Amino acid sequence: MDNRQKEINNLKDYKYGFSTDIENIQAPKGLNEDVIKFISNIKKEPEWMLEFRLKAFERFKVLKEPDWQKPKFPKIDYQDLYYYSAPKSMKDKPKSLDELDPKLLETYKKLGIPLQEQARLNGIAVDAVFDSVSVATTFKDELTKQGIIFCPISEAIQNHPELVKKYLGSVIPTSDHFFATLNSAVFTDGSFVYIPEGVRCPMELSTYFRINASNTGQFERTLIIADKGSYVSYLEGCTAPMRDENQLHAANVELIALDDAEIKYSTVQNWYPGDKDGKGGIYNFVTKRGLCKGKNSKISWTQVETGSAITWKYPSCILKGDNSVGEFYSIAITNNHQKADTGTKMIHLGKNTKSKIISKGISAGSSDMTYRGLVDISSKAKNSTNYTQCDSLLMGNKCGAHTVPYIKNKNSESNIAHEATTSKISEEQLHYCQQRGLNPEEAVGLIVNGFCKEVLQQLPMEFAVEAQKLVGISLEGSVG
Amino acid sequence: MKEQLQKDFDNSIKNLSLSQKDIEIKKFCLDNFIDKGFPNRKEEDWKFSDLNQIIKNNIGEISFYNDQTSTNKVDTSVFVDGLEHNKIVFINGRIEKIDFEYEKKDQIEIIDQSETINEFKNSNSLSDLNNAFTNKCFKILVKKGYQLVKPLIIYHTTNSKIWSKNINLRLNFELNKDSSLKVIDLFNDTSEKNFLNIFYNFELKENAVLKNYKIDKLENKNIKYSFNNIDQDKNSISETFILSSGSNFSKNEINCNLNGVYASAFVNGVFSLSKDKHHEIRSIINHLTENTKSYQLIKSVLDESSKAVYQGKIFVNSDAQKTDGYQLSKAILLNKKSEFNAKPELEIYADDVKCSHGSASGSLNDDSIFYLMSRGLSYYQSRELLINGFLLDVVEKITDSEIKNLIKNMIGIKE
Numbered sequence: 001m002d003n004r005q006k007e008i009n010n011l012k013d014y015k016y017g018f019s020t021d022i023e024n025i026q027a028p029k030g031l032n033e034d035v036i037k038f039i040s041n042i043k044k045e046p047e048w049m050l051e052f053r054l055k056a057f058e059r060f061k062v063l064k065e066p067d068w069q070k071p072k073f074p075k076i077d078y079q080d081l082y083y084y085s086a087p088k089s090m091k092d093k094p095k096s097l098d099e100l101d102p103k104l105l106e107t108y109k110k111l112g113i114p115l116q117e118q119a120r121l122n123g124i125a126v127d128a129v130f131d132s133v134s135v136a137t138t139f140k141d142e143l144t145k146q147g148i149i150f151c152p153i154s155e156a157i158q159n160h161p162e163l164v165k166k167y168l169g170s171v172i173p174t175s176d177h178f179f180a181t182l183n184s185a186v187f188t189d190g191s192f193v194y195i196p197e198g199v200r201c202p203m204e205l206s207t208y209f210r211i212n213a214s215n216t217g218q219f220e221r222t223l224i225i226a227d228k229g230s231y232v233s234y235l236e237g238c239t240a241p242m243r244d245e246n247q248l249h250a251a252n253v254e255l256i257a258l259d260d261a262e263i264k265y266s267t268v269q270n271w272y273p274g275d276k277d278g279k280g281g282i283y284n285f286v287t288k289r290g291l292c293k294g295k296n297s298k299i300s301w302t303q304v305e306t307g308s309a310i311t312w313k314y315p316s317c318i319l320k321g322d323n324s325v326g327e328f329y330s331i332a333i334t335n336n337h338q339k340a341d342t343g344t345k346m347i348h349l350g351k352n353t354k355s356k357i358i359s360k361g362i363s364a365g366s367s368d369m370t371y372r373g374l375v376d377i378s379s380k381a382k383n384s385t386n387y388t389q390c391d392s393l394l395m396g397n398k399c400g401a402h403t404v405p406y407i408k409n410k411n412s413e414s415n416i417a418h419e420a421t422t423s424k425i426s427e428e429q430l431h432y433c434q435q436r437g438l439n440p441e442e443a444v445g446l447i448v449n450g451f452c453k454e455v456l457q458q459l460p461m462e463f464a465v466e467a468q469k470l471v472g473i474s475l476e477g478s479v480g
Numbered sequence: 481m482k483e484q485l486q487k488d489f490d491n492s493i494k495n496l497s498l499s500q501k502d503i504e505i506k507k508f509c510l511d512n513f514i515d516k517g518f519p520n521r522k523e524e525d526w527k528f529s530d531l532n533q534i535i536k537n538n539i540g541e542i543s544f545y546n547d548q549t550s551t552n553k554v555d556t557s558v559f560v561d562g563l564e565h566n567k568i569v570f571i572n573g574r575i576e577k578i579d580f581e582y583e584k585k586d587q588i589e590i591i592d593q594s595e596t597i598n599e600f601k602n603s604n605s606l607s608d609l610n611n612a613f614t615n616k617c618f619k620i621l622v623k624k625g626y627q628l629v630k631p632l633i634i635y636h637t638t639n640s641k642i643w644s645k646n647i648n649l650r651l652n653f654e655l656n657k658d659s660s661l662k663v664i665d666l667f668n669d670t671s672e673k674n675f676l677n678i679f680y681n682f683e684l685k686e687n688a689v690l691k692n693y694k695i696d697k698l699e700n701k702n703i704k705y706s707f708n709n710i711d712q713d714k715n716s717i718s719e720t721f722i723l724s725s726g727s728n729f730s731k732n733e734i735n736c737n738l739n740g741v742y743a744s745a746f747v748n749g750v751f752s753l754s755k756d757k758h759h760e761i762r763s764i765i766n767h768l769t770e771n772t773k774s775y776q777l778i779k780s781v782l783d784e785s786s787k788a789v790y791q792g793k794i795f796v797n798s799d800a801q802k803t804d805g806y807q808l809s810k811a812i813l814l815n816k817k818s819e820f821n822a823k824p825e826l827e828i829y830a831d832d833v834k835c836s837h838g839s840a841s842g843s844l845n846d847d848s849i850f851y852l853m854s855r856g857l858s859y860y861q862s863r864e865l866l867i868n869g870f871l872l873d874v875v876e877k878i879t880d881s882e883i884k885n886l887i888k889n890m891i892g893i894k895e
Binding site for chain 1: 524798801811813814815816817818819820821822823824825826827828829830831832833834835836837838839840841842843
């Protein structure tokens, strides 16, 4: 018990809230063509990439910031942000980890991310993104042997332009919504994964994002392509220092699964949520979209959302290939003044497509949580099925839990089932646990973990443990 | 459309003896409507039904002025047989008859409210249109403790003598303490392609009971919008049943405010659609205080290229602890061109509540058809039997047995 208490005390405050003092190179403040050219130039990008960015920027200029979301936030001044920030030592990329700035290594050590390849036991290949650039990618050799490409996207643009050119923007086009278009114009780095035909990726691939510099927006771009018959499991984690101002994080993630391929994408999102009074924290406005392009393909999203001042994202699946499968498992926890508006979109286009949505929302304190989802079965998607379940748990009467599902069925041979419940932890459940010697906080932890179990089970082992702890910590102080 | 609106508006107020203030209010509403126009899909509440487009495609040029000086002949053949009832008759938007022959005259008051326009808590532009063009508005007041002996049937009739393309109606009801009222809205439309815009306001005091049945069964080419606002005090009960079938387009909105403890609201609906009909039910139940209850059940059977939409929202205020809210919508799609859209929404700010919703849509269950056919029924008979049972579930929720039988006969549901 003592150990647990210690652990909790350690974690009670946002433990990733430190910032690292590192010399930065920044693009001039503001958003204009020059800044985009600056980013493109510093990354030594080919001409077509700059065109891609400028095209997106043209489009961005005519778009308006959306305002239909539930959590309202003060207007963001897009001219008051730095769109590029990189540790100075990264200017000429180090050849190996030994050349990496020790301060950076220390930062990742503090975060518990194994960048040193000695940490082989973990068996996870990591790509670490610090502010705007990818600083290190581990296990490269082993992956290369199998023909797997796992590298920063800026490297991929130079080394594998044919793949990037073909797939970048094919799921999230440059003409998409406001934040996605902004990302297309100014994205800085992120991960690129290509799994060749018939290869089952031998280890979990992982990216770790960290926002360090202040007044910086992080705009990373992830592109994952699973060729025919391949399989990959990809993890994503994120943290940021504690700062009083709100920071914007607008990433784009594109997944493409060809025939018989499977992509499993897991996120444990733990951005700085702001302090108890709701000051500071990250605006997490991310666009994640997967395309099941081929027959029998499968994309599965799993997310544990505990951080961010505002989370606003809908990881989606476009089920284009016949017999393709889309899955979405989500736990979203909001405490104090956090706000979340999250859910998914399942767009059924192919025949015999299946989708499953399991969403668990927990709100405590003065937080506000919304599940918003779309299930759209088009008239050609014969024999498709969808099952949706979204449950919310409320703790206290200052928080809110909302469910806004959109259900569209245009096919008489398809079935959609949706159910949602909202409840609180019953007195009986609490009493039962306490009677058996658990204190109220432990009892709540146990019940909440049980509530989330369906989703936690979907996470890879290493992540599941972390996530389970995170669930407990996020709700710390919300009982009694 | 703007010139037409102005012209028709000037014509319609010319015939009314209104005070300057009332004209001002009407003018204000008209300007609002001119500003906003008919609701379109850009508005969240009209996402699935773009009324602006529907009116453009079905009616085209729309006119608003109705000459209400001459009376219409009441056609008694439309009256319901075999059920004694009180009547209100609207013909082409003009109120022709109010008849409470079965009731104690001193217990019901009919108040002419033409001059006072009460504000609806409805932000869409149709309430502005209604405010601007309604010229007769009555309030039916049921006095304390009086329970109407017979149901009230409101006949909505339109025929070829209709003046303009748009009709606006309004009725207000006040049910005082311990009173009760049953209202049936019956639509008999023989006119072609008109837009009906109907607003009801119900005020239920303590222990009052309201039962409202809306029956749109007769095939017609009209476009209907109906809005019910129900304010409920302590212990009151409201029951709304909607049969949505006849019109080309129809949208029923129910906005129910549960203001008093132990108030409860029931909304049940049946969509039975074919051809290229497009119907919608939107309900908003506001649980504003503790121990309130709501129950909603909507079932749809959709054939050919018809389309049904259900948007239901349960709102629970932070004071409304011990709320019990339930919502279920089910649809059977019979044709590959038919479509069902749903948006069952929960917005909850209190923690000690029990709220759930479910929505399912799909084809008829093959196993059930097989079961019935293996027992000697034809495919068609099996299908009828299953649909019958599917819809019967909702009709059985009607608490008044006389009216239940009437509705069963109308839909042709057998037990």
